[in-house]
Amino acid sequence: MRRSRSVAENFGRFGAAVEVRPRLGQGLFSLAVRDAYGGACAVTREHSLPVLEAAHILPYSAGGEHRVDNGLLLRSDLHRLYDRGYVTVTPDYVFLVGERLRDDFRNGRSYYGLHGSKIAVPECPQWRPNREFLDWHRETVFRG
Known part of the structure; x- marks a missing residue:
């Protein structure tokens, strides 16, 4: 009997080697933001820790620091939408969902x-979100 090859055998178990630069302080940032928000999503109040993530308001890649006032504790789906500019938070701490979510995906209800x-x-x-950082996100990242 002939054994078929697995996908891993056909393509190799691992991809090409890549350099990974650790984001020093990321773990501490996540813990500090989680504690500051009482372990609940800032938007939905969800408490299931496996789906909660500390989001940078001013991204680390854009010079944002690992500071609690530069973080929001968000459910993982909201974090991705936030990073991609489909949702934002105003300097008055109001959550906004952009129309582009509906326009780009014909969904988002x-x-x-x-x-x-x-x-x-x-x-x-x-520890509250820095209003200048929130304004930066709304003006620079949010798609409206």
Whole structure:
């Protein structure tokens, strides 16, 4: 009996080697943001830790620092939409969902119910999202 080859055998078990540059402090940033938000998504109040992620408001790649006031604790799907500019948070802590989500994907109904809602912010004022960073995201990243 002839054994068929697996996909891994056909293409190799591992891809080409790539250089990975660690983002020093990322783990501590994630823990600090999670603690500041009480382990709940700022938008939905979801508490299931496996789906919660610390999002940078001003991205690390754009010079953003690992500071709690540069972070939002978001559900993973909201984090991706935030990073791609389909959603944003105003300097007054209002969550906005852009029309481009509907236009680009002909969908997004589950997110439009969140539009206009106030996000939860950390109790400690110095940990609350930096309003200048939020404004930067809205002006630079948000697709509207």
